[in-house]
């Protein structure tokens with residue numbers, strides 16, 4: 192039996208988010224012969240029209256655009272309705288793929304409950320087994336256990352994928368899947384979104400960054416984050432923080448990494464003045480390479496770091512900057 | 520106002536987790552109220568203190584659940600409902616159907632739950648319950664105020680951005696860290712809790728057949744394992760400048776983790 196897969200695309204600042212391309216790649220890796228893949232793009236008539244063309248090049252069979260001003264701000268009921276409007280012409284036996292982002296994680300369970308569907312949340316792996324069944328990997332207990340999960344029924348089914356855990360689908364030369372617009376008459380939303388305050392407008396999205404320089408309480412002040420930002424800029428990365436640094440007011444909560452904050456899986460994570468509490472590790476322990484800079488040789492962060500420097504971050508970070516900029 | 524809190528009993532995050540033969544073996548581990556649910560409970564108790572009404576805590580799980588419910592009663596909840604199941608982290612479709620039915624029968628106006636459970640970490644169950652009830656929800660709430668007009672004004676955290684939403688009652692809110700500082704149960708509260716009602720229920724009593732059909736599990740666990748251990752790291756030696764040079768060289772050549780601008 193052939194299945195319909197749908198990737199729910201997400202834009203930020205007019206650009207497709209990388210996790211959308213990762214979800215496409217994850218879906219494609221799990222598809223059987225004869226399965227079809229559509230991408231649904233909710234738009235608000237704004238500037239992100241180029242996103243549909245970008246999606247059309249990524250190996251999907253079609254792009255379905257739902258365009259309406261109300262979709263400019265996320266509200267659960269409106270967005271669920273938009274997805275269902277996009278799917279009306281498709282087989283009901285759909286597998287939905289979303290990024291495990293602020294929107295995806297909020298939207299997916301409502302969609303799943305509406306459809307009576309199973310959901311696998313925050314998948315860090317997905318592969319088609321010999322019997323054709325898709326086996327997902329997820330982290331439990333703050334990363335201290337990994338489970339393999341599968342759907343019991345064929346479909347409908349909903350999956351959210353953790354950013355930075357699947358290689359993104361590349362543009363395919365000459366590919367141009369048809370782009371179709373569907374009419375959308377939004378329901379009256381009971382939730383009224385009054386205001387959205389963007390707290391950090393960094394150039395690199397933390398959840399999707401390849402390099403992260405994170406600071407903790409050891410950074411000691413807002414000004415103390417300066418050298419970390421400089422190092423991040425040199426490496427084309429983003430600045431992150433522990434809860435300790437956020438609580439102390441050294442930086443915005445938007446930078447928080449860990450169970451409460453963002454889950455990140457960069458290529459390189461440099462933890463500066465972070466002790467390595469389990470709630471922090473929950474958000475970063477799957478980074479490919481971890482470096483710890485801490486003046487306490489017994490700090491738990493060294494237990495998961497590939498490279499450790501026992502020392503004062505206010506000496507070590509400037510030395511790294513100097514080394515990288517060829518000043519030594 | 521009658522408020523319900525969906526509360527899950529979990530192994531405390533700082534406990535080690537031992538996986539053996541695909542099962543977690545932690546007979547010694549400390550079980551606690553899922554911290555995010557505790558923020559929800561605290562908010563419910565504060566609302567009760569200013570506005571009157573009752574707070575009922577609801578939990579589905581095995582007998583590890585009882586202690587969490589007793590703690591909630593000791594903190595000030597009026598009543599506890601324990602839906603007896605084999606596993607508190609069963610398939611989210613099933614768990615949410617049970618909880619939604621219990622909420623429906625209780626006639627609540629407001630439900631608090633957690634942003635996620637620290638053991639399963641799915642962030643599904645609460646939002647599913649809102650959809651099953653046909654209620655609006657606001658997730659990852661860090662501030663909330665219930666107006667006399669029956670509208671809840673919340674601030675929610677969206678990947679670090681702050682959003683202000685208005686949600687009409689009845690509604691479900693999931694609590695994110697930052698909402699409040701939960702209280703500790705006082706000794707008097709612990710004594711009082713012993714006389715407060717803790718009602719036990721089964722799926723059968725809720726009229727839900729979880730064995731087959733509409734209310735049966737949609738997903739299943741195929742395996743559970745410890746994550747591959749990270750190879751023991753290396754602490755660098757020498758003067759700061761030497762360590763910096765060595766680290767950059769290692770990141771470039773050994774780890775291949777540097778792509779400089």
Ligand SMILES: Cc1cc2nc3c(=O)[nH]c(=O)nc-3n(C[C@H](O)[C@H](O)[C@H](O)COP(=O)(O)OP(=O)(O)OC[C@H]3O[C@@H](n4cnc5c(N)ncnc54)[C@H](O)[C@@H]3O)c2cc1C
Pocket residue numbers: 406407408409410432433434435436447448449450451452453463464465466467468469470471474484485486487490502503504505554555696
């Ligand atoms: C429900 C819940 C959720 C949580 N969620 C999160 C979360 O999402 N993210 C998170 O991070 N935490 C979270 N926490 C908090 C977590 O438990 C820790 O309290 C927090 O991570 C500590 O932050 P820290 O490492 O910056 O501070 P500390 O633990 O105080 O560590 C500071 C470190 O800096 C080092 N140091 C000091 N000065 C220097 C210097 N000059 N040079 C080098 N090193 C120096 C010290 O040796 C120390 O190791 C959560 C807690 C709870 C209960």
Ligand SMILES: Nc1ncnc2c1ncn2[C@@H]1O[C@H](COP(=O)(O)O)[C@@H](O)[C@H]1O
Pocket residue numbers: 525526527553555556577578579580606607608611614618631632633634635636639640641642643644645646
């Ligand atoms: N077994 C359960 N009993 C009561 N509430 C639960 C249960 N499982 C999940 N919840 C609620 O749903 C939230 C999200 O859980 P989860 O989907 O497991 O991340 C939790 O914070 C709880 O408020």
